[in-house]
Amino acid sequence: MKTIGLISANYQGNRFGELTENRTLASLPYGGRYRLIDFALSNMSNSGITTVGIIAPYNSGSLIDHIGIGTPWSLGRKNGGLFLMPGTVYGVQAEGTRFLLRDLLVNQDFFMRDNADYVIVTASSDVYNMDFRPLIKYHEAGGKPLTMVYTKVPKGEKNIGFFMDIDEDGKVTSIKKEGKGWSNYFMDCFIIDKKFMIDFLQWFKALEHMDMFEIIMSNMDFMEIGAFEFRGYLGKINTAKDLLKVNQDMCDYGVRNEVFCNPERTIYTKTQDEAPAFFMPGSDVRNSIISAGCRIEGTVENSIIFRSVNVGKGAVIRNSVIMMHGDIGDNAVLENVIADKYVKINDGVKIYGGDEDTPIIIGKNQTI
Amino acid sequence: MKKKKCIAMLLAGGQGTRLGKLTSSIAKPAVSFGGKYRIIDFGLSNCVNSGIDTVGILIQYKPLILNRYVGTGESWDLAVADGGVHILPPYAGETGGEWYEGTADAIFHNLDFIDMYDPENVLILSGDHIYKMDYNKMLEAHEARNADLTVSVIEVPMEEASRFGIMTADKEGRITKFSEKPKNPDSNLASMGIYIFSWKALRKALLEDHEKEGSSHDFGKDIIPKMLGEGKDIFVFRFEGYWRDVGTVQSYYDSQMDLMDDVENINVFTKHSRVFSNSNIYPPQYLGPNANINNSLICNGCTVYGEITHSILGSGVTIGEGSVVEDSIILPNAIIGRNCRITKAIVNEGVTVDDRTEIGSADGEIEVYGKAKLSI
Numbered sequence: 001m002k003t004i005g006l007i008s009a010n011y012q013g014n015r016f017g018e019l020t021e022n023r024t025l026a027s028l029p030y031g032g033r034y035r036l037i038d039f040a041l042s043n044m045s046n047s048g049i050t051t052v053g054i055i056a057p058y059n060s061g062s063l064i065d066h067i068g069i070g071t072p073w074s075l076g077r078k079n080g081g082l083f084l085m086p087g088t089v090y091g092v093q094a095e096g097t098r099f100l101l102r103d104l105l106v107n108q109d110f111f112m113r114d115n116a117d118y119v120i121v122t123a124s125s126d127v128y129n130m131d132f133r134p135l136i137k138y139h140e141a142g143g144k145p146l147t148m149v150y151t152k153v154p155k156g157e158k159n160i161g162f163f164m165d166i167d168e169d170g171k172v173t174s175i176k177k178e179g180k181g182w183s184n185y186f187m188d189c190f191i192i193d194k195k196f197m198i199d200f201l202q203w204f205k206a207l208e209h210m211d212m213f214e215i216i217m218s219n220m221d222f223m224e225i226g227a228f229e230f231r232g233y234l235g236k237i238n239t240a241k242d243l244l245k246v247n248q249d250m251c252d253y254g255v256r257n258e259v260f261c262n263p264e265r266t267i268y269t270k271t272q273d274e275a276p277a278f279f280m281p282g283s284d285v286r287n288s289i290i291s292a293g294c295r296i297e298g299t300v301e302n303s304i305i306f307r308s309v310n311v312g313k314g315a316v317i318r319n320s321v322i323m324m325h326g327d328i329g330d331n332a333v334l335e336n337v338i339a340d341k342y343v344k345i346n347d348g349v350k351i352y353g354g355d356e357d358t359p360i361i362i363g364k365n366q367t368i
Numbered sequence: 369m370k371k372k373k374c375i376a377m378l379l380a381g382g383q384g385t386r387l388g389k390l391t392s393s394i395a396k397p398a399v400s401f402g403g404k405y406r407i408i409d410f411g412l413s414n415c416v417n418s419g420i421d422t423v424g425i426l427i428q429y430k431p432l433i434l435n436r437y438v439g440t441g442e443s444w445d446l447a448v449a450d451g452g453v454h455i456l457p458p459y460a461g462e463t464g465g466e467w468y469e470g471t472a473d474a475i476f477h478n479l480d481f482i483d484m485y486d487p488e489n490v491l492i493l494s495g496d497h498i499y500k501m502d503y504n505k506m507l508e509a510h511e512a513r514n515a516d517l518t519v520s521v522i523e524v525p526m527e528e529a530s531r532f533g534i535m536t537a538d539k540e541g542r543i544t545k546f547s548e549k550p551k552n553p554d555s556n557l558a559s560m561g562i563y564i565f566s567w568k569a570l571r572k573a574l575l576e577d578h579e580k581e582g583s584s585h586d587f588g589k590d591i592i593p594k595m596l597g598e599g600k601d602i603f604v605f606r607f608e609g610y611w612r613d614v615g616t617v618q619s620y621y622d623s624q625m626d627l628m629d630d631v632e633n634i635n636v637f638t639k640h641s642r643v644f645s646n647s648n649i650y651p652p653q654y655l656g657p658n659a660n661i662n663n664s665l666i667c668n669g670c671t672v673y674g675e676i677t678h679s680i681l682g683s684g685v686t687i688g689e690g691s692v693v694e695d696s697i698i699l700p701n702a703i704i705g706r707n708c709r710i711t712k713a714i715v716n717e718g719v720t721v722d723d724r725t726e727i728g729s730a731d732g733e734i735e736v737y738g739k740a741k742l743s744i
Contacts, residue, residue: 032652033668071442072649251654256671260651267651273443273644275636276403276665276680277653278628285661291652292404292668293637304652 001117003136003191004080005044005052006110008098009037009063009124010087015239018363019340026124027062028237029323029341031250031260032291032306035066036125036237038269045073046265047132049120051080053110055087055103072268083110098123098188101215102208105201111194119197123188127235127246129259129267135191138228145196146216147226148172149189151234156183160238162213164227172225175217186213187230233258244338244359247304247321250289274307282313291324298328312347319356340364370450372487374507374564376420377478378411379471380495381428386616389716389736395427397495398434399620400699400717402627402636403667403682405645406437407614408495412444412453417641418503420491422451424481426474428458428467433742443646456481470585476574482567490570492563492587498623498634499560499611500641506564506605516569516600517592519543520562522607532558533588535604543602546592557604560611563587569600610634621714621734624680624697628665650683658689667700674704688723696728701743716740 009026013019019028026037037054044052052075056063069075070082085107088100099121111119118139120132130149139147150164156179163179164172164186179185192200204215216223233255235246249255260267274293279285283296290296293308298315305311306323312330320337328334329347336353337360344367345351351368353360362368384396391399397408408425415423423446427434440446441453456478458467468474475482475492482490489510491503501520510518521535529550536545536555547553565573573591577583583590595602610633614620626634636643650669655661660675669684674691682700687693690707698704702715705723713728715721718741728735 250651256651256654261669261671266649268649271647271649273642273647275643276667278637279661279664279666279676281663283661285655286659287657288655289652290655290666295637306652 001136001140002115003049003118003120003132004114004116004194005049006119006121007037007040007044007052007054007124008087008100008103008121009060010055010057010100010103011098011123011125012057013125013238016243017240017361019240019243019338019361021363022059023062024057024059024124025237026057027060027066028125028243029306030127030237030243031247032289032304033272034267034269035063036127037063037067038267039127039129040122040124041067041070041073041075042265042267043122043128043130043132044120045075045268047120047130047136049132050075050077051083051114051116053083053085053107054124055085055107057087058089060084066270068270072270074268085110097211099212100208101201101204101210101212104197104212105205105208108198108201111197114194116194118191119194120191121189125237126188127237127249127259128187128230128232129262129265130189130230130232131265132191135228139191139226142170142226144171144224144226145193146223147191147228149187149191149228149230150184151187151230151232153179153183153185154181156180156185159183159185159236161188161236162186162217166227170227172220172223172227174220175213177217184227184229185234187234189230191228235259240338240359240361241357244319244321244336244356247289248302248319250304251287251302272307283311298330306341320353320359336360337362340366344368372422372451372485374420374489374491374503375422375424375451375482375485375487376415376491376493376503377424377426377475377482378408378415378493378495379474380408380425380434381431381468381474382496383429384496384615387614387620388617389739390617390620390714391430393430393433393740393742394717395429395431395434398431398437400682401498401614401620402624403665403680403700404647405636405643407498408434408438409444409643409645410498410500411493411495412438412441412446413641413643414499414501414503415491415493416444416446416644418501418507420503421446421448422454422485422487424454424456424478425495426456426468426478428474431455431457437646439646444644451485454481470590471587472574472577472591473585475570476578476585479571479574482571487567490565490567492561492565494561494613496615497560497562497611497613499607499609500634500643501562501607501609501611502641503562503564506562506607509603509605510564510566513541513601513603515564515603516566517595517602518564518605519592519602520560520607521557521604522560522611524556524558526553526556529553529556529558533561535559537604541603541605543596543604546588546596548588557606559588560607561588561613562607564605569595617714617734617736621697625678625695627680628663628678647683656689674706674708682717695730699740701741702738710737713737718743 653670688706719738
């Protein structure tokens with residue numbers, strides 16, 4: 001059975017200060033060399049899906065620049081390939097709305113034109129490496145028109161999004177917006193019969209301002225929904241704290257092997273052809289991620305350093321994320337800081353973020 | 369089709385026997401260099417940085433990795449309409465097939481290819497040199513003098529001149545004599561193996577040389593002496609800058625170390641005339657809690673728990689806890705176990721080194737360890 005993919009990128013993160021002022025969450029730099037959408041795109045590509053639509057937001061400049069025609073994900077194709085589709089601008093959107101019905105409605109040609117049987121729909125800002133093929137099989141065998149992907153989280157109340165109750169037959173019995181304790185947390189990823197998707201859009205088009213799952217939530221009586229558990233690592237980024245934490249998770253041996261170093265499922269991204277990282281005499285780097293093109297003369301601990309960052313002599317970076325082209329002066333000290341692209345920290349400047357829970361964010365192109 | 373002012377023919381078929389194990393399964397131009405590059409990156413990047421968008425790559429010896437690496441040429445911005453890279457292997461014709469017998473013979477067998485583009489000039493390059501050069505300047509000089517052939521030369525110390533092909537030129541730069549590895553050199557201008565021919569002159573010379581009994585069909589030995597004898601307009605172009613022929617293990621090693629030690633002269637870090645490459649997509653490197661890295665180049669995909677001093681780690685290399693790597697080059701995807709000691713050595717691509725292995729020594733020759741394991 002043929003499956004196509006759809007990635008929703010038309011939502012903002014509004015808890016990241018300046019980081020998402022001029023870019024969509026999907027194109028937020030992550031993990032030294034990636035943008036968040038790389039994971040959704042790579043998961044599709046690695047699962048053999050060769051037709052992928054992306055619903056882009058109005059401020060999609062950085063996203064388009066990153067994705068191009070989809071070549072890194074093998075989506076620059078004649079047959080199928082990448083479809084970049086406009087999302088709608090709809091005033092101030094509710095936070096967390098990943099699947100605005102109106103976005104799906106205005107782009108329903110994408111479903112209608114293709115002869116696929118199923119559509120896998122995902123958000124664009126979550127970090128995980130998943131093979132969708134078992135999901136497709138499970139969905140096919142289950143015979144329900146919609147299968148939601150979830151993962152178990154220990155503290156539901158600490159997560160933002162949808163939670164599901166599932167009966168012993170694997171049927172979703174209710175969907176809620178709050179979780180408590182161990183919860184089934186919806187990963188903003190589902191597979192749906194294409195025909196059902198088209199019908200659904202027609203039935204509920206009057207509610208186009210709502211999220212698809214808000215509509216489903218209150219219409220559970222006549223919904224047959226399956227559930228598929230994902231048991232791998234999920235990096236969900238809702239706050240600046242999450243951003244620091246999920247970046248640092250890359251230093252974890254298990255996460256690194258599962259998500260980033262899986263030879264069967266590479267996470268692809270746009271390549272920039274930087275030179276190897278240069279560790280000068282005097283550098284001291286521990287438990288950190290360093291990217292190509294960096295020049296390191298100082299100390300780096302528990303941090304993620306993106307492409308082409310200079311770390312000056314005697315500089316100390318701890319528990320921080322320094323995005324591409326950062327320039328950290330000699331003897332500068334940064335702790336619990338998230339610095340956007342092209343940030344320049346002058347010699348000797350010391351910046352201490354509150355703690356790991358409240359890192360300081362430094363906006364793009366700033367000089368301090 | 370647009371007429372081309374100049375196309376490049378890159379000679380990449382040689383075995384590079386003096387590189388020993390490094391070229392036992394990979395053609396020399398495709399041998400890993402500087403962690404994330406392959407030797408051919410320098411020639412291809414020079415082409416694209418000089419605005420040459422059509423490159424024929426002549427292959428012969430074990431071309432598997434080379435072919436895959438070059439691909440469509442997209443990595444060097446050479447996937448273009450009306451040009452781009454073309455892999456040119458030896459081929460069979462009506463009367464059977466023939467191997468490329470020499471550098472000039474390789475070009476002779478591809479007359480059709482060059483005629484197809486019908487360029488005014490043809491740039492002949494070697495796929496195994498490390499340098500950054502703007503071929504435009506050479507082309508300008510070539511055209512300004514209306515030359516039949518321009519040979520790029522570099523000044524070498526007089527006492528080393530007898531190791532090179534030496535050009536003797538008059539004040540205007542007109543070449544009067546060419547001597548291959550002369551015992552008593554009268555000039556210190558060494559040929560870099562980079563030639564710009566006017567296509568008309570080259571075409572004629574190749575056809576005539578092909579008919580000549582006993583010719584080895586080599587540019588240095590046959591074509592240039594022949595053209596000199598005919599009184600053609602042949603000039604030198606003086607190149608000033610970093611240029612290395614990485615023909616031996618020692619020069620291959622030294623030149624890579626220069627990427628760290630001689631950044632002033634061979635700079636791969638600058639955004640100016642970048643060196644492009646077609647590396648796989650690896651995650652950024654991870655340096656463990658006890659990693660200790662000093663004066664080294666480390667590539668994406670590396671996982672380092674040990675101690676690295678004055679060394680180069682290629683893409684996807686793993687260095688286990690307690691291992692010490694010094695003055696060494698670990699080629700891509702090699703896995704070094706725990707408590708190993710690697711000193712002044714080159715570990716081949718994809719090789720796995722068991723725990724507690726000792727390789728190389730500080731005062732010995734540079735050791736090349738293991739046979740390259742080819743993988744994609």
